[in-house]
Amino acid sequence: MDFKNMPQFWPAEIKTYHMETYDRILPSTTKFDAKGKTLLITAGATGIGYSICESFAKAGIARIIILQRRESVLAAAKEALAKAYPNTKVETYAASQSDFPRMTEIIHSAGNIDVLIPCATNASMKPTRDISTEQMANMYTVNVVGLFHIVREFLALPSTASGGPKSVIHVSSNASQMYFPGGSGYCSSKAAANQIITHFATDEPEGNVKFYSLHPGAIRTELAEANVPEGMVVWESVKVPGDFAVWLAGPEAEFLNGRFVWAQWDVDELIAMKKKLASDPSLLTITLAK
Incomplete structure (x- = not known):
C-alpha cells in the first residue's frame, strides 16, 4: 500500500505532496520566532522526535527539553x-508519558514552555480478539490519557510573554483516519487523541495557545519497522515532519488551530484553503465525510 497515491486521504485542493523537505519550510526561512523560546517534547531522542528537535535547533530555539x-x-x-547546535541548551529526563505524576513534576519545574510536542506513542498490532485488555489499556493510557494530561498541565502553567501564541503539536498518525487488520487499538486511540486536541482548541477561544495534530508521514522508525509489513509503504524523509513542525509553530499556521494536517502537504496550498477552513469548522478534523 502506497499512501502517497491515495488522494482520498486529503483535501482535493492539496495537489503537491512532499516526500523530501523543501525551501518553504526550512527552519532558516520559516517565520517562527525561536529567540528565547523553549520546546518540550516527549519521545524526542529518536526517530521523528529527534528530527523535530534538530529542526527547532536549526531555527535557533534557546532550549529543548526531551x-x-x-x-x-x-x-x-x-x-x-x-x-x-551549541547555542541551544538541551535538557533530558527519563520518563514515560504514562507516568502522570512525573509528567506534572517535569512540566511545572521547566519554567516557561512555548512549544509542547507530545510525540510518544504505544502500539500493539494484533487481531482485535488477540489484544489483551492490558495492552488496549496501555495504548489508551499513553496515546489518549497521557496526551490529555500533559496538555492540561501545560495549560496550567503561569502565563508569560513569549512573543506570540504558544503551540501544542500532537504527533498523530494517518491511522486515525483508517482501519486495517491489527490496528484497532492504535487507530482508535489516535482518532480519540485528535478529537481531544480539537476540543482543547475549541475550549481555548482567547487564542493564547494554538493546537494541532500532525501526521508525520511514512517514516522508517523502530516502531514502524516492527509493525509495517515490508513493501506496504514508500518511506519518506524524516526531515519533512521536523521542518513542518517548525512551520506549524509559526504565525502562518495559526488558521489551522484545532485541525489535523499531514506534514507532506504543501504549505502554500494549505494557506490557499484559509477561507474554506474558516467557513467549515469540521474540515481537517475527525468527522464524517460530507
Whole structure:
C-alpha cells in the first residue's frame, strides 16, 4: 500500500505532496520566532522526535527539553544536539508519558514552555480478539490519557510573554483516519487523541495557545519497522515532519488551530484553503465525510 497515491486521504485542493523537505519550510526561512523560546517534547531522542528537535535547533530555539524512557538514547541525543547546535541548551529526563505524576513534576519545574510536542506513542498490532485488555489499556493510557494530561498541565502553567501564541503539536498518525487488520487499538486511540486536541482548541477561544495534530508521514522508525509489513509503504524523509513542525509553530499556521494536517502537504496550498477552513469548522478534523 502506497499512501502517497491515495488522494482520498486529503483535501482535493492539496495537489503537491512532499516526500523530501523543501525551501518553504526550512527552519532558516520559516517565520517562527525561536529567540528565547523553549520546546518540550516527549519521545524526542529518536526517530521523528529527534528530527523535530534538530529542526527547532536549526531555527535557533534557546532550549529543548526531551522526555523519553531510555537513558541511553537520551544521553546520545543530548550529546549529538549539543555538539551540532551549541547555542541551544538541551535538557533530558527519563520518563514515560504514562507516568502522570512525573509528567506534572517535569512540566511545572521547566519554567516557561512555548512549544509542547507530545510525540510518544504505544502500539500493539494484533487481531482485535488477540489484544489483551492490558495492552488496549496501555495504548489508551499513553496515546489518549497521557496526551490529555500533559496538555492540561501545560495549560496550567503561569502565563508569560513569549512573543506570540504558544503551540501544542500532537504527533498523530494517518491511522486515525483508517482501519486495517491489527490496528484497532492504535487507530482508535489516535482518532480519540485528535478529537481531544480539537476540543482543547475549541475550549481555548482567547487564542493564547494554538493546537494541532500532525501526521508525520511514512517514516522508517523502530516502531514502524516492527509493525509495517515490508513493501506496504514508500518511506519518506524524516526531515519533512521536523521542518513542518517548525512551520506549524509559526504565525502562518495559526488558521489551522484545532485541525489535523499531514506534514507532506504543501504549505502554500494549505494557506490557499484559509477561507474554506474558516467557513467549515469540521474540515481537517475527525468527522464524517460530507
